[in-house]
Amino acid sequence: MAMKYSRLLVIGLDGMTFDLYKQYKARGIFKNITEMMNKGVYGNLKSVIPTDTVPAWACFYTGKNPGKIGVYGTSKKESFGARTVSSKDVKSRKIWNYLNENGYTTGLFAIPLTYPPEPVSGFMVSGMLTPNIKSNFTYPEELKEEILRISPSYRVSFEVKKSETIMDAINRSFEARVKVATYLLGKRKCDFVMVVFNETDWMEHFMWKYIDKNHPFFENNKKKEEEVIDFLGQVDKTIGDFKNLFSSDTNIMIMSDHGAGILHGHFNINDWLIQNGYLAMRKKQKGISKGLAKIGITREKLLSISLKLGLRELTKQLPFWIRRSIPEEKNVIEWDDALAFNYVDWEKTKAWALGNGIYINTKNPEEYIKIRNNILSDIKNLKPPVGNDLNITTYKKEDLFSGDYLDGAPDLIPLFGEYKFLLSTSIGNNDFFTFDKVKRSRNASHRLNGIFIAYGPDIKGGGKKLEGTSILDLAPTILHMYNVPVPEDMDGKVLKEIFKGNSEPRRREVKYQRAGKEGGERGKIKERIRKLKVGERI
Ligand SMILES: [Zn+2]
Known part of the structure; x- marks a missing residue:
């Protein structure tokens, strides 16, 4: 039939x-x-x-x-x-x-x-x-x-x-x-x-x-x-x-x-992790952009060079530079840009953030729990920017996910003010909470x-x-x-x-x-x- x-x-x-x-x-x-x-x-x-x-x-x-x-x-x-x-x-x-x-x-x-x-x-x-x-x-x-x-x-x-x-x-x-x-x-x-x-x-x-x-x-x-x-x-x-x-x-x-x-602003999570001793950089973050600038690397230059020459490998390595390119030279390094990782002192780093979550950098299960709990309580104590209620909820990965692929999951996912603040992973910002990106670019979140x-x-x-x-x-x-x-x-x-x-x-x-x-x-x-x-x- x-x-x-x-x-x-x-x-x-x-x-x-x-x-x-x-x-x-x-x-x-x-x-x-x-x-x-x-x-x-x-x-x-x-x-x-x-x-x-x-x-x-x-x-x-x-x-x-x-x-x-x-x-x-x-x-x-x-x-x-x-x-x-x-x-x-x-x-x-x-x-x-x-x-x-x-x-x-x-x-x-x-x-x-x-x-x-x-x-x-x-x-x-x-x-x-x-x-x-x-x-x-x-x-x-x-x-x-x-x-x-x-x-x-x-x-x-x-x-x-x-x-x-x-x-x-x-x-x-x-x-x-x-x-x-x-x-x-x-x-x-x-x-x-x-x-x-x-x-x-x-x-x-x-x-x-x-x-x-x-x-x-x-x-x-x-x-x-x-x-x-x-x-x-x-x-x-x-x-x-x-x-x-x-x-x-x-x-x-x-x-x-x-x-x-509404998107109000960004919480610069990696700056915060650096400041609180979780993320260790080999150089002071200011030095990074200066260092890159000294040897002639800025987002814009890389973008235009890679587009002009069609350097496939380069664009493959730095997809975010292309996709998120904003035509201005600035002192903030986009974390997702692969080069930033070269400046992380991984030996001393306990946690780092990527995209929408925080990853704990240890293989020791006891240390893992300790670091995670410390971050949870430190985030809870964050002082919100004036006039804002942060209403922070931080999820552990097992709160949200089940299945065979939890290894690649962020260990912590913080939500700020029901999505009114988004995590930004760029480093070298003036403050933990910043509003400039919302003013000049994306002003809504999910x-x-x-x-x-x-x-x-x-x-x-x-x-x-x-x-x-x-x-x-x-x-x-x-x-x-x-x-x-x-x-x-x-x-x-x-x-x-x-x-x-x-x-x-x-x-x-x-x-x-x-x-x-x-x-x-x-x-x-x-x-x-x-x-x-x-x-x-x-
Ligand atoms: Zn969508």
Whole structure:
């Protein structure tokens, strides 16, 4: 008997929050989203901690907490240093692997942390953390040419060209993605389709101070606010256009990987660790930038040299210099820049911070606990900057993660003022708490609650508000919709309550399967997929 399947379209809006929806609903720009909410189900989608794009999307597409996939942020700790993660670091099978081996084709567009792309039955266009437009970011490989033909200005990551404002860049990137996604969805029909837009997140990071009167650096600028409203209207219009690309038997999910809100400032964690005797540098931090400057190394010079000469090795070694380049010479060293690590006295260092967490530098279990407890109590006693309540929560890794890959996890993850202060790992700042970056650059940070809306023939109607939905629930729920047994090692649960009473996914029992492992089995599956006659369905 042929297996009945429901075609599903998932639209990912990075960082989207219902707060923005509520704020601008009265402007009439959210017609499509409102319709889907009213005729479907919706609710907050609880993300993971660390509440970042990476790992959150990987947690979505595996249905697992970061401890089972080994990814905790965009940079990964290497013995004494760090590098940018790639899809190869995700130590788990993904929903498309399970769908493919059950005979379903998958069209995957711009999902973060999917570079390098993997062979799938269908197509895959890699998303955020694709190095650059020259990278082979598609499967099949020749799809890239097609994309660049459809949209020569297609962008794989956030970049602002000289002639552009930030909103220009965001709008152009969004238009290009919509154009390419529309083309792919129309031409390469798949059983499961997913598209992600990061532009919502970028907009929030850079425009929040224009739309939130409570922002400490609020700027009353109607023109900028209108630009935000126009953009959000485009997002809603796109959702409607995508809906119309499919027939009425398509179910649709709209989701985000986290929410967004005010960013007040940064806590310079490595400066603090240095000052409190946890992190030891071989030279005084001022000496580092001076030393580098003396031999002619500044971020900007390295950036321009490496771009000009196309020194692949150099750019590989220093990806953050490229991606976070700010055109100014300053005395602060970005910690993530590989060179900073050369100045750490690892013998004397007890702890250091990278990305969103603190790593303890000892192999001795007793010392580990002692250092960790000391940091916990020292952080608790931190004096907040004037006028701020820090409300610090510091998680130990075992509070947040479970699985086989806890070794690479940050040992401590401090959250300040519900994300209002972010960790900054740069060193040589004037103060532990600084506000200059927020003033001149990103002025929003993430929040734990993202959005989830489901709508379609199998979905319960009536605009029921869901409670307690986790980003980890979506992978098992999607597999269940396709009647694919849910792997036992997924952390999420099937959201049966979203389905209509008489629908098949509601009536059908949830089936489970033993977890698929990496290695030989995976190789075999990949081979099988390569041999599949993709053309039949596409
Ligand atoms: Zn995100």
